[in-house]
Amino acid sequence: MLAAGRSVRLGGVNKLLTQLDGVAxxxxxVRNLRNSANPIIVVTGHDQEQVMQALTGEAxxxxxxxxxxxxxxSSLHCGLAALPSDIDAVxxxxxxxxxxxxxxxARLIASFDPAKGHEIxxxxxxxxxxxxxxxxxxxxxxxMQVSGDVGARALLETHAGVVFPVQMADAGVLVxxxxxxxxxALPRSS
Numbered sequence: 710m711l712a713a714g715r716s717v718r719l720g721g722v723n724k725l726l727t728q729l730d731g732v733a734x735x736x737x738x739v740r741n742l743r744n745s746a747n748p749i750i751v752v753t754g755h756d757q758e759q760v761m762q763a764l765t766g767e768a769x770x771x772x773x774x775x776x777x778x779x780x781x782x783s784s785l786h787c788g789l790a791a792l793p794s795d796i797d798a799v800x801x802x803x804x805x806x807x808x809x810x811x812x813x814x815a816r817l818i819a820s821f822d823p824a825k826g827h828e829i830x831x832x833x834x835x836x837x838x839x840x841x842x843x844x845x846x847x848x849x850x851x852x853m854q855v856s857g858d859v860g861a862r863a864l865l866e867t868h869a870g871v872v873f874p875v876q877m878a879d880a881g882v883l884v885x886x887x888x889x890x891x892x893x894a895l896p897r898s899s
Contacts, residue, residue: 710739710769711860712804713754713777713784723756724886725804726763729895733763734886737807743768745814746800752788754778780858789849797821799849801860802841807895808881809841817843820875827873829865832882838865838874839882845871 712735716724725735732740735751742749749769753760754777761771772791776783785801792799798821800814817830821843828845831838844852844861848868852861865872886892 710735710742710749710751710802710804711781711784711788712760713752713774713787714781714805715755715778723759724892726756726759727886727892729807734807735760735804736763736767738802738804738809739764739767739769741807741810742800742802742814745811745818746802748793750788750791751804752784752791754784780856781860782855782857785855785860786853789852792846792849796846797823798843798845800841800843803885805886806840806882806884807886808879808884810881813877813882814841816875816877817841820873821845822873823871826871828871829868830873830875831865832877833874834877834880834883837883839877839880840885841882 712725716722726733729737739749751764751769751771752774753771754774757773772787774784774787813832817832820827820830823845830843833839848864851864855861
């Protein structure tokens, strides 16, 4: 779970700490994943202590990215370096996607089948690519080479032959919170 950014486009407010129905966004995202993906490794950076405090009591481990200002790729590297060696795949999640839920993750995991060439499972909704993406561990060395403020998106094109599009029933995999209008558009409980 990448949770190190500064929320610059949101005007300086750390979006991950924004309350959604009484819980911080980062807490909601972790809770949406906790029964589907394990272990959950949270990459912290900006507001590290506050992010960790928001996740008090959640079954997560942490790795701190001291170079979080360099961009997303530095957080990706920290998270990948912290992975246990006995896993088959890694799900790269963004901490600002509060509508990704256990159903989305279960569909990605169920679609993962390297024997059939389904080594990178990418969620889609109505023709649009979303997040999170499930990667076979064999791609980690290449993912460790990406740089700048991007994730491993370019590798999807490089390895198009093993990318498996997973159709989703709703747009939750497309909704990330970058700007104030994104946050305002999120549905809330009454």
